[in-house]
Amino acid sequence: MPAAVPTFDEYLATLGSLNVHTDPTVSTPVAQDIKRAYYTLGAIPTADLSLASLTLWVQTNPTWVPVLGLTVGLGQERLKNELKHRFDTSGWVTLARLRGAELIEWLDNDFDLLRLLTIQRFAHYDFGDVLVERAGTRVTATQAGISGRKVEDEIEAIAAGLGLPNQTRTRFIGRNGQTAPCDLVVPGLGDAQIVVAAKGFNSTGSKLSDAVREIQEMAAIRKPTQFVMAVIDGIGWKSRVADLRRIHQLWADGEIDGMYTLATLDTFRDDLEEAARLRHLI
Known part of the structure; x- marks a missing residue:
């Protein structure tokens, strides 16, 4: 794991947007299909x-x-x-x-x-x-779901690229048989050696507070032999800086082992590989 923890402001500067802007006037295959359906209904x-x-x-x-x-x-x-x-x-x-x-x-x-x-x-x-x-909420909700999954998909792909057996979007067993949610566990929930939270939000809301609570739970029940990491990104966090700071404090206090954004995934990959080697998973 990295010896030095970046300051909160340094970490904040690496947050980015999870959405790519699309021109709403440009048609797509889905839009064209809907229009074809409309024309036949209109006929x-x-x-x-x-x-x-x-x-x-x-x-x-x-x-x-x-x-x-x-x-x-x-x-x-x-x-x-x-x-x-x-x-x-x-x-x-x-x-x-x-x-x-x-x-x-x-x-x-x-x-x-x-x-x-x-x-x-x-x-x-x-x-x-x-x-x-x-x-309307339909477009917003769809984009929010895509944003959240983007971070999860990235960490899953990195684990797979390292050849690490893993489970996603589950819970892991920690100290005294207690469990906590996680977005990736290596090698599996029954033998959790490395657990990762993936929290990407471009919008703000209660889900960000829920994400903080989940990471706090992970830190609270971890065994001394378990690595806990968090990959967090999205501009929604800039409206909930106090929540993000709580997670960073867990990192600064050594209660979690790493905190990353999509911009620092190379570091996440290196740290994940190092943790896996220390636990003889590679």
Whole structure:
């Protein structure tokens, strides 16, 4: 492990954004697919729009079920959850092919599909409507999830690159049989030698305080023979500096063995390899 702990300000300076800005006016394959689905829905004459015609549409185009979900305000994750609850499966392609009539009837009974389609198919929207939609929670929540997983994916890839057996997003057993959450454990939760927290946030909120609490738990139950490390990044932490400082203090006090950002992953890799060699895992 590194002999010298950088100051908090030095650490803070290495934080970066986890999101790459994308131009919202540039189309994507997903957007184009949604538009193709819309055009086929729009081609159904108003007089023919019915549960029967929508059943035929969804059986013919089973991959476009999420477009019907969007029509009634269901994002993809919520659609999956609702399907699992109602049909005990989230596989909408098979549902559409084999139980299309049931699927359409459910969407209409529970979410008013037919009425909402009739209202929205040929409605006119202005720029203000576009901005309101972009401000919705669906896009924000999706990007937040991607940001958080970016840090987890990076440390998992490094462990795999070193040939270290590991488990992810689990708990590990520490002193006196106590357990604490971790995002990576080497070699496994029953024989935890190295545990790592991965906490990436570009936005602020209670999740950052939860992340601090998790790392404090890890430090509190660690055995003297266990290494505890944390990879933390994202500009959201700059709005919760006091929380980040608490983690840095754990590092300064020797209660955890390292604290890194994506900018210092080379150091994390070296320290992880050194810890693994000390525990004869390499």
